[in-house]
Amino acid sequence: xxxxxxxxxxxxxxxxxxxxxxxxxxxxxPLGAVRRDPSKSANWEDDxxxxxxxxxxxxxxxxxxxxxxxxxxxxxxxxxxxxxSPTSDxxxxxxxxxxxxxxxxxxxxxxxxxxxxxxxxxSGSLNVEEGERVTSALCIxxxxxxxxxxxxxDWTCIVLGFTSGSVRFYTENGVLLLAQLLNEDSVxxxxxxxxxxxxxxxxTEQNEELSILYPAAIVTIDGFSxxxxxxxxxxxxxxxxxxxxxxxxxxxxxxxxxxxxDIDTIIDHASIGIMTLSPFDQxxxxxxxxxxxxxxxxxxxxxxxYITVGxxxxxxxxxxxxxxxxxxxxxxxxxxxxxxxxxxxxxASGWLNWKSKHEEEAVPxxxxxxxxxxxxxxxxxxxDSRRHGESICLSPCNTxxxxxxxxxxxxxxxxxxxxxxxxxxxxxxxxxxWIQVVEDLHERAPEKVxxxxxxxxxxxxxxAQFLVIYAPRRGILEVWSxxxxxxxxxxxxxxxxx
Numbered sequence: 001x002x003x004x005x006x007x008x009x010x011x012x013x014x015x016x017x018x019x020x021x022x023x024x025x026x027x028x029x030p031l032g033a034v035r036r037d038p039s040k041s042a043n044w045e046d047d048x049x050x051x052x053x054x055x056x057x058x059x060x061x062x063x064x065x066x067x068x069x070x071x072x073x074x075x076x077x078x079x080x081x082x083x084x085s086p087t088s089d090x091x092x093x094x095x096x097x098x099x100x101x102x103x104x105x106x107x108x109x110x111x112x113x114x115x116x117x118x119x120x121x122x123s124g125s126l127n128v129e130e131g132e133r134v135t136s137a138l139c140i141x142x143x144x145x146x147x148x149x150x151x152x153x154d155w156t157c158i159v160l161g162f163t164s165g166s167v168r169f170y171t172e173n174g175v176l177l178l179a180q181l182l183n184e185d186s187v188x189x190x191x192x193x194x195x196x197x198x199x200x201x202x203x204t205e206q207n208e209e210l211s212i213l214y215p216a217a218i219v220t221i222d223g224f225s226x227x228x229x230x231x232x233x234x235x236x237x238x239x240x241x242x243x244x245x246x247x248x249x250x251x252x253x254x255x256x257x258x259x260x261x262d263i264d265t266i267i268d269h270a271s272i273g274i275m276t277l278s279p280f281d282q283x284x285x286x287x288x289x290x291x292x293x294x295x296x297x298x299x300x301x302x303x304x305x306y307i308t309v310g311x312x313x314x315x316x317x318x319x320x321x322x323x324x325x326x327x328x329x330x331x332x333x334x335x336x337x338x339x340x341x342x343x344x345x346x347x348a349s350g351w352l353n354w355k356s357k358h359e360e361e362a363v364p365x366x367x368x369x370x371x372x373x374x375x376x377x378x379x380x381x382x383x384d385s386r387r388h389g390e391s392i393c394l395s396p397c398n399t400x401x402x403x404x405x406x407x408x409x410x411x412x413x414x415x416x417x418x419x420x421x422x423x424x425x426x427x428x429x430x431x432x433x434w435i436q437v438v439e440d441l442h443e444r445a446p447e448k449v450x451x452x453x454x455x456x457x458x459x460x461x462x463x464a465q466f467l468v469i470y471a472p473r474r475g476i477l478e479v480w481s482x483x484x485x486x487x488x489x490x491x492x493x494x495x496x497x498x
């Protein structure tokens with residue numbers, strides 16, 4: 001078994017994005033060059049005698065500054081928040097209060113060959129309050145409802161989380177659609193789960209949702225409610241750009257807020273979805289929680305499973321019973337500008353009350369109400385007092401998860417059983433991902449079995465999953481077969497990649 005990397009796109013003006021996000025790196029000074037005082041002469045005969053009178057820290061400070069600038073010029077991506085759309089039609093690079101949206105375009109290369117290149121589609125400052133910084137980003141493609149292109153991506157929504165706890169939704173052109181304050185702590189991570197047709201009858205059908213992780217809470221927004229709100233807000237911005245007299249209130253967001261308990265710190269999370277226990281697991285769980293006299297229901301309850309990584313425990317497993325709490329309804333803050341000359345170039349601002357500028361300044365801005373979280377205790381975990389989790393990546397089939405820690409280990413978890421089944425060593429600061437390969441039925445060798453009366457003897461296409469590990473210390477990208485498989489391939493890449 002072998003694999004290869006095929007290039008499908010590259011970046012055209014990535015340096016322009018770097019100069020916009022890091023203005024101090026825009027200087028044309030060569031890397032590692034030491035800045036000189038312009039008042040001093042460049043002749044060695046003139047400044048050689050006066051050099052004895054200068055103190056030693058004055059000579060070392062420019063060198064240290066040059067080394068710091070050189071390091072930041074090569075590793076500036078590590079200080080940014082990145083997100084790539086699943087359809088590979090939009091990429092977001094954000095830092096502090098600025099963001100750059102890159103879109104693919106067909107252009108001619110230096111060799112005269114037409115190829116796809118990522119170019120800057122929009123760049124600018126975000127509509128944020130003073131002191132806010134971007135902490136997480138996510139690109140969500142929204143399906144089209146047109147008859148000619150039903151199910152295809154219509155447009156991509158950019159979701160940004162901030163240190164204030166606010167979550168804001170933007171269009172591809174930087175137009176602010178809506179903003180919501182769900183918690184007063186900083187947003188740690190944004191993740192999305194989309195609908196997928198179950199491959200087997202025993203697999204529970206999963207709903208679409210957006211999960212937002214905070215230091216001590218997790219918020220899940222229903223996918224259908226979010227889709228309706230974003231569509232209404234996008235239509236409102238388009239109508240405001242045309243007339244400026246429309247006033248449409250979008251439907252409220254339906255979300256659930258869980259307060260995670262019995263865990264010290266949380267760094268990352270994974271929302272597994274709705275699951276149903278087997279009768280044996282149901283009785284075992286009831287005995288562990290309620291004891292010998294625990295009451296057992298006739299049918300196993302449906303639960304939403306969440307996995308967190310951090311410390312004490314290193315990996316925590318949470319189960320929220322479906323129907324135990326009602327979804328919270330929160331009215332979104334719709335941002336629409338009073339004067340929009342172009343919905344593609346100007347970002348919307350203001351509120352839906354359509355008051356004048358003087359009236360808005362006179363009325364103090366009220367802080368939105370933050371709903372309390374429903375307590376959710378950790379059911380079990382992998383206790384390791386010295387180990388601290390850094391990230392978790394869920395497999396496409398929701399059965400496995402890869403976890404990285406501060407010991408340079410990559411641990412493979414069995415999500416259903418809650419145990420570690422494999423470990424890789426020597427991958428400090430590693431980044432992980434998954435690749436799912438679907439079998440081609442035409443390449444399958446015909447099996448010598450009796451013909452089935454049901455017609456199809458081959459069955460559905462089998463799916464193979466591969467774990468991708470990027471080791472930045474060594475600059476290697478590795479592809480592994482999960483569970484017991486060997487390494488499939490290794491590729492030399494840069495040491496400052498993402």
